Amino acid sequence: MTGVIGAGAFGTALAVSLALGGRKVVLWARDAEAVARMNDTRENPRLPGVTLPESLVVTDDIGSLSGDFPLLLAVPMQKLRDAIRAHAAVLDNRPLVACCKGIELSTGLGPSEVIAEELPAATPALLTGPSFAADIARGLPTALTLACAHGPCAEELQQALSAPNLRLYRTEDVTGAETGGAMKNVIAIACGAAIGAGYGESARAAVMTRGYAEMVRLAVSRGAHENTLAGLSGFGDLALTCTSEQSRNYRFGRAIGEGQSFDPSVTVEGAATAHAVQEASRKRGVDMPITEVVVALIDGKVDMETALGMLLSRPLKEE
């Protein structure tokens, strides 16, 4: 059995995919009315056009997740700690797989570190990599990274969370996987801004590549293996998020580049994470010029022309 906490787009897509693959899945949401609607219509408005399989149990009863089976935590990064605290009794002492991508603004910690801090007896893991909820829920083929520092548990989770359309690779480098997932959103905002401002595809490729260099520098400074960033959780997700109109982070950046507003109710993980990364990188002395520019743009401190100048006027250096 698998439990999913958070019935947003991603939690629901994973629940659908695992249920269609023949697993017993319970999807928990905090909003009783939303749960009643989903049970009535067998649809989730966050995943339009996707029918929830009859075998998928949707509930607001947290007690139904009691046990020692793995739980997927599919809430936004900045809400992860609240969600863990609210249900600590049910979540403790079992595998907890964070599905969020980001760095906590108040602490500079990644998802597995937040889990470890709140529930030292739990086994933290991470499910990350290039994947749009809508693609997963439609049964399209997707490859993801399952990261867990505890080898045998990583293998068990890899088996338990694979599905016919979900191919999972595993790694014990949780820090690398979570830094890649967090940073790709920041760089996607920069790429969206470049395209929105009309700077062109060559500029986007430059931002992606130099953004990848920032991602690697930050990850290594946090203790990750450089190679991990070349995998699905780093390069793979960067490639998807920086080039697809489906990405909320990319579209948020594009709106900045176009001088347009963006719906504040949409989950844009890279916005808070850019601020968290800026603070962490300054403390560690890691040079992250694209992240600095993204923060300045989000905060309205610079316009696009100034932002471009900040990057192009840097001293010339070896690649």
Ligand SMILES: NC(=O)c1ccc[n+]([C@@H]2O[C@H](COP(=O)([O-])OP(=O)(O)OC[C@H]3O[C@@H](n4cnc5c(N)ncnc54)[C@H](O)[C@@H]3O)[C@@H](O)[C@H]2O)c1
């Ligand atoms: N949508 C995607 O394509 C996708 C793909 C991969 C990873 N992710 C990651 O998954 C995470 C969630 O994104 P999403 O797309 O599902 O967002 P979403 O905005 O669709 O849904 C977030 C859900 O979390 C719930 N939630 C918020 N705070 C909560 C709390 N304290 N307790 C319980 N539930 C709470 C909300 O009610 C909502 O249902 C993000 O970190 C995102 O980066 C999303």
Ligand SMILES: O=P(O)(O)OC[C@H](O)CO
């Ligand atoms: O829509 P985004 O930008 O949150 O991206 C979704 C996934 O993280 C892509 O892998």
